[in-house]
Amino acid sequence: MSQPGKAKDRVTPMVKESESSPIRQMMKMMEERPDILNLSAGEAAFNAPEELIEAAVSAMRGGHNRYTSTTGNPEIRKAVAAFLAAEMGVNIDPDENLLMTVGGMEAIFLAFRLLVERGDEVLLPDPGWGILRPITERLGGALRFYPLKKGDTWTVDPQAILDNIHDTTKLLVINTPSNPTGATLSREGFRAVLEKASKYGVFVLSDEVYHNYLFEEDHVSALQFDHLDHVIMVNSFSKTFAVTGWRLGYAVADPWIIRQMSVFKETVSLCSFSIGQWALAKYLPGSRPYLDLVKALCRSNMERLVDGLNSIPGIKCPRPAGGFYVFADFSGVESSDESLFRRLLDGGVAVVPGGFFGSQGAGHARIMFATDRSLIDESLIRIKAALDR
Numbered sequence: 001m002s003q004p005g006k007a008k009d010r011v012t013p014m015v016k017e018s019e020s021s022p023i024r025q026m027m028k029m030m031e032e033r034p035d036i037l038n039l040s041a042g043e044a045a046f047n048a049p050e051e052l053i054e055a056a057v058s059a060m061r062g063g064h065n066r067y068t069s070t071t072g073n074p075e076i077r078k079a080v081a082a083f084l085a086a087e088m089g090v091n092i093d094p095d096e097n098l099l100m101t102v103g104g105m106e107a108i109f110l111a112f113r114l115l116v117e118r119g120d121e122v123l124l125p126d127p128g129w130g131i132l133r134p135i136t137e138r139l140g141g142a143l144r145f146y147p148l149k150k151g152d153t154w155t156v157d158p159q160a161i162l163d164n165i166h167d168t169t170k171l172l173v174i175n176t177p178s179n180p181t182g183a184t185l186s187r188e189g190f191r192a193v194l195e196k197a198s199k200y201g202v203f204v205l206s207d208e209v210y211h212n213y214l215f216e217e218d219h220v221s222a223l224q225f226d227h228l229d230h231v232i233m234v235n236s237f238s239k240t241f242a243v244t245g246w247r248l249g250y251a252v253a254d255p256w257i258i259r260q261m262s263v264f265k266e267t268v269s270l271c272s273f274s275i276g277q278w279a280l281a282k283y284l285p286g287s288r289p290y291l292d293l294v295k296a297l298c299r300s301n302m303e304r305l306v307d308g309l310n311s312i313p314g315i316k317c318p319r320p321a322g323g324f325y326v327f328a329d330f331s332g333v334e335s336s337d338e339s340l341f342r343r344l345l346d347g348g349v350a351v352v353p354g355g356f357f358g359s360q361g362a363g364h365a366r367i368m369f370a371t372d373r374s375l376i377d378e379s380l381i382r383i384k385a386a387l388d389r
């Protein structure tokens with residue numbers, strides 16, 4: 001005879017032990033505290049382009065509300081291939097190399113699900129986007145980290161990656177520009193890393209979702225090297241066009257990887273946001289003015305925030321090469337992440353504690369600057385006042 005509550009006890013330990021990301025918890029808290037200036041978000045506060053919204057409304061009214069094929073409709077696939085050619089100078093086959101996904105996140109999840117088996121070693125950046133750790137752990141992968149280099153700016157240090165690639169490495173994740181640091185990997189660095197990864201049979205997931213936000217340099221994509229047989233490039237419209245809620249991204253990879261990711265996707269989400277696919281197919285070719293505008297806004301906000309933070313005694317804020325966050329060192333004013341977070345929150349500003357991004361992140365805070373300039377100024381006033389208390 002079965003006992004009451006027994007089914008619950010049989011749930012896998014992974015499900016029982018999983019905790020929601022602190023960023024999700026913060027979003028929930030923000031809903032209850034509108035007085036807080038929220039710079040913890042992983043998304044730009046800018047409006048999405050008006051023409052894109054219009055295109056989405058037309059798509060909806062035009063009846064494009066049904067499933068698309070799993071890889072995405074032919075129109076969006078062609079438009080993305082043309083966008084990549086124009087933005088990054090890379091040529092891909094829209095029918096063979098591309099999968100439209102539910103945000104960049106689904107592309108990452110599918111790639112991990114396909115490539116990582118129990119015991120496989122996954123090499124991740126530290127600091128790096130916190131979601132990659134739980135994905136690896138849930139699949140039973142073994143975590144290994146390579147440190148990013150901190151100086152006047154953060155950089156992805158190719159030597160640190162090369163030193164950590166071994167026979168046991170299965171998957172390497174590169175994120176350029178990086179969340180949370182804005183660090184980038186140089187062209188020569190990328191080449192050296194891809195060559196060693198190829199030699200050791202390592203798959204490389206190149207997360208380029210912040211590709212438009214680069215302040216001095218041109219974006220270097222993993223697709224610009226002749227390594228497609230072991231590279232998966234992940235991208236998304238979330239950050240590029242401030243449509244995080246649309247949940248639309250894509251993966252570019254070798255045809256067999258795309259095919260296998262699509263087969264998995266059929267059982268997870270079937271297809272990606274149809275209206276967004278139609279709207280972006282129409283909007284992408286003319287998107288350059290918006291991309292230039294948001295990049296310029298971010299750049300001037302970044303300069304203001306970096307200078308403002310560095311003028312507060314005890315804070316050291318490297319100048320990010322890209323992305324839309326600063327990753328500033330507050331250890332001179334507060335040693336505990338938790339206390340720093342509380343102090344800033346009491347002062348009316350929400351940031352993300354650095355420890356969420358890895359061991360190298362302790363003592364730091366991630367602050368988002370893709371917002372109104374007046375809010376950057378207000379946040380500096382509030383941060384200074386909170387630390388003076």
Ligand SMILES: Cc1ncc(COP(=O)(O)O)c(C=O)c1O
Pocket residue numbers: 042102103104105106129175178179207209235236237238239244247248249
């Ligand atoms: C580095 C990085 N990659 C991927 C994503 C996924 O974004 P989305 O699923 O909205 O495309 C994020 C979101 O914060 C991110 O920061």
